[in-house]
Amino acid sequence: xxxxxxxxxxxxxxxxxxxxxxxxxxxxxxxxxxxxxxxxxxxxxxxxxxxxxxxxxxxxxxxxxxxxxxxxxxxxxxxxxxxxxxxxxxxxxxxxxxxxxxxxxxxxxxxxxxxxxxxxxxxxxxxxxxxxxxxxxxxxxxxxxxxxxxxxxxxxxxxxxxxxxxxxxxxxxxxxxxxxxxxxxxxxxxxxxxxxxxxxxxxxxxxxxxxxxxxxxxxxxxxxxxxxxxxxxxxxxxxxxxxxxxxxxxxxxxxxxxxxxxxxxxxxxxxxxxxxxxxxx
DNA sequence: CGATATGTTGTGAG
DNA sequence: CCTCACAACATATC
Numbered sequence: 001x002x003x004x005x006x007x008x009x010x011x012x013x014x015x016x017x018x019x020x021x022x023x024x025x026x027x028x029x030x031x032x033x034x035x036x037x038x039x040x041x042x043x044x045x046x047x048x049x050x051x052x053x054x055x056x057x058x059x060x061x062x063x064x065x066x067x068x069x070x071x072x073x074x075x076x077x078x079x080x081x082x083x084x085x086x087x088x089x090x091x092x093x094x095x096x097x098x099x100x101x102x103x104x105x106x107x108x109x110x111x112x113x114x115x116x117x118x119x120x121x122x123x124x125x126x127x128x129x130x131x132x133x134x135x136x137x138x139x140x141x142x143x144x145x146x147x148x149x150x151x152x153x154x155x156x157x158x159x160x161x162x163x164x165x166x167x168x169x170x171x172x173x174x175x176x177x178x179x180x181x182x183x184x185x186x187x188x189x190x191x192x193x194x195x196x197x198x199x200x201x202x203x204x205x206x207x208x209x210x211x212x213x214x215x216x217x218x219x220x221x222x223x224x225x226x227x228x229x230x231x232x233x234x235x236x237x238x239x240x241x242x243x244x245x246x247x248x249x250x251x252x253x254x255x256x257x258x259x260x261x262x263x264x265x266x267x268x269x270x271x272x273x274x275x276x277x278x279x280x281x
Numbered sequence: 282c283g284a285t286a287t288g289t290t291g292t293g294a295g
Numbered sequence: 296c297c298t299c300a301c302a303a304c305a306t307a308t309c
Contacts, residue, residue, distance in 0.1 A: 003288095075288090174286095
């Protein structure tokens with residue numbers, strides 16, 4: 001289940017494998033995968049186009065083509081790109097195949113069929129509902145303390161769903177959200193606007209650090225995530241709370257609890273992470 | 282067989 | 296407008 005670091009890893013892999021390649025033909029085997037245009041329009045628009053490079057914004061991949069065309073791709077839960085030599089055994093979950101002129105195929109595989117692709121003209125990113133409202137990237141340049149303070153002070157909801165909201169900060173998913181809240185000693189159900197400036201600073205620092213380190217480790221993967229090279233992520237060894245319910249907290253030894261917050265499995269240490277009613281530390 | 286898991290959008294209630 | 300819950304998407308796994 002790719003979050004931002006996994007998508008970044010996929011982006012880098014694709015740039016090494018298919019940047020500069022030309023598409024001879026596109027096959028769409030599951031047309032609901034293509035969201036904002038018909039499968040026919042999609043196929044026609046990309047045929048004979050050259051992949052100039054692949055960019056990333058939040059969890060979105062942006063394939064840049066000549067002719068000012070961008071294919072936007074969101075992997076959602078299980079989407080993967082694989083590069084195969086032509087004629088290789090087609091996977092059971094292969095939904096889109098980009099036949100390249102060099103005899104290889106770029107395939108989109110997705111066992112859940114939740115992923116989506118969109119076709120836009122460059123500069124029209126704002127017309128897509130998710131991409132258009134994305135918050136800043138979780139880097140020290142983009143995610144400033146003053147921005148965090150401003151939006152957090154306006155929010156009366158719980159911090160966990162706040163962080164999962166991609167229009168606040170781009171790229172945090174369920175795993176990293178639990179991790180950064182544990183690192184910052186903030187309860188996932190803490191009311192957002194009651195978090196102190198010191199805690200906001202700490203949270204900001206941890207988000208930036210965690211994402212950066214996860215990218216270095218090729219993305220987490222609790223289960224079985226593989227990048228375009230077929231490498232598993234190595235970051236799973238680094239998880240402190242996610243999927244560790246019943247195990248002792250690394251800081252205080254209290255058993256990690258799992259609860260449901262905003263309909264999502266949520267892991268935290270009941271000793272280190274307390275709800276505070278007033279802004280006081 | 283039923284519960285659960287994950288990301289996101291859309292819709293409707295309050 | 297904000298916040299929340301829930302359905303929907305489709306499938307694998309416990």
